[in-house]
Amino acid sequence: MRPIDRLLVSIRHIRGRLVESILVVLATAVGVALVASMAAFIRSYDEQTEYLLSHPAYRELIVEAVGNETELDEPAVEYDPDTTSETALGYDDIQVALDNTTLVNYGYLADREELSTQLPGSGRFSGRGMGGGGTVAPSDLSKDPAAGAGEAGGELPFPPPGAFPPPIDGADIADDGTGRGDGTGSGGSNPFSAFREQREAAAAAGEELPEFNLDQFFQVDDDVLTELPLESFPGRRVSAEFFQAYGLDVAEGSEFTNEDLESGNQVIVLGSALTEALFPDGDAVGTRIRLNLQTYTVLGVLSPTTLTDTETGASYNDVAYVPNAAAQINFGGRVIRMGRPAGTLRFAVDDSANLDLATTELQVHFDAEFGDGSVRITAPLEELQAEREKLSQILSVVLFLAAAGLFIASINLFNLMLMRVIKRTKGIGITRALGATRNEVARQFLNESAFMSLTGAVIGFAVSPLVYRLLQSALIAEVSNVTVVNWLFLFVGALGAFLFSLIFGVYPARQAGRIDAALAIRSE
């Protein structure tokens, strides 16, 4: 019998039992979709885990003063400068820690900060201040800038409360005359103190206080770009070793050094994609741009990297890097350098196998330096592993349920086919009388079950991307990397599920082939 004839006969038999066939096909489709999407999902999940484990962020150790954990979303303790700055960790502590440990390869600062090209009031302006200051609304700034600048506890976007006014500890004030960096003011005059003098003079004379004009503070030189294609973009306030720890190289220009950082040079290094967005015409290096009310000189452009942010999933190519100003503030043309506090110190190892020992080393060092329990060291890797462990268990359960769904669907197919063999016993006898071999009878039934399996598999494969999305949002909504559907594994999963379901048609078909023709013809 020709395969096409066999298929046509199959379709007629399936049509003759349409409702039960459709139900079994749909059940198979559900099973196939579940198994296929789980296969693709687990594959993506594994790939993501592999990627994350190789990510520099998970070779990091985060050191924070107890009571000053800026990494926490919601501080358990209200911020209180009197108590929390007791153990103030500073940029200078990094080098000391590196000198006193052997397994720690890198030490750096790396705080997130959104960099905005906009003036306050003219657009979104939010900054995560050095060491954990929150977002400051523009209204806070314009309320009474003089008070903010002159009095302790004033609210300005740049330093966190308590970190201002400097100097606190070992701070020095440097003129912005290094050539690399650039203050916002023009020349040596400080518009801020000018305004203050103006105000004091007016107050002394009993005149009306001069109106505060924001613009005078943000006057920039003519060559400074204030209009950029992006309103804002993610930034990192880092110290120089961050680039080494994250394996970021410059393609053009240069990275900044810790000397830049210490001198308070207002320089910036841009990710490759960000450079293309900001400077579509090229010539980024050497350009001066205004960001977060400060003027930065573009020092270098990084080579493209495949790294993505472990929290947001954003590419590191879209990020800009500026010297971590935990050590200084450039305000009104003056650089005010502070020894501490910096908030969060970061250390990293080249081989994450050393992470545990490096943690111990750091703990010993900081306990000796600041007293037992004064700093807390956390390893993001540990948290990741704990989270992944939990997710793996959930995935195992879901995979089991998916497999169970396919199994039940296949058993239904099995039962349906067995029932058909019994119901068609007499027909089998007649086909044998008409010249069908035992083998042909078996193939006919196998063809029917395979046709239903295949239809179910095709439907299941078609809807599996939807199931995949569903699983994704239900299972790891917080992990943003697993967004791309792995079509290969989706297909392989569907194929495997189809083959699995196919096996369940074999036994009924063989039973059909074994039926005794004479007995079958006598049956009713």
Next chain:
Amino acid sequence: MITLEGISKSYDLGSVQISALKGIDLTIDRGEFITVMGPSGSGKSTLLHILGILDTPDGGTYRLEDHDLMTLSDKELSRIRNQHFGFVFQSFNLFNEFNALENVMFPLMYAGIRGSERRERAQTLLSQLGLDHRLYHYPNMLSGGEQQRVAIARALANDPTLILADEPTGNLPSDKGEEILQILDGLNRDGVTVVMVTHDDVLGRRGSRCVRLRDGLVESDTGRAA
């Protein structure tokens, strides 16, 4: 054409053994019209199934032309059934999911004949049997006589040399039964060998030879007597 020697068949029902055939010797020559008669349970259907190699005997030999059928494979036996034998049953046994034309095409399908040729051949057979206007009717839309004619067309699909009919008129009123018998007669005149089981004494005498069975044995055989 066919030689049966000492054919026996028994059914094992656990406690009892039923001997349906107890040693049948029968020779069928080409062109004969044999009627098989006998009381209910005498083994007529069993004999017919063995003749049609749907069933295998427990003992004895079956020779078709020069072949010993006991030595052939399922594939070879199926091919013989398909190409040389045609079955007609009392209860018509058409496939209800398929129309008249498709029913007739089944043996042609097993023979591996292509769609268009198959259709043409089935159509010719059905019109020869006066069913031009019933090609696309499903079995449940046909009268008993029409169904049996479709069944005969199906049996004739591959130009068989032997027609095996088990009470083909049993479910039909006598006038329709007569119609069927005329068809078989006509086939026999064209050279097809016919073996027909019947209960009807009148029909039993219509053949060229009548074999009577009783308790699994040949009671009488007009062919031998003659």
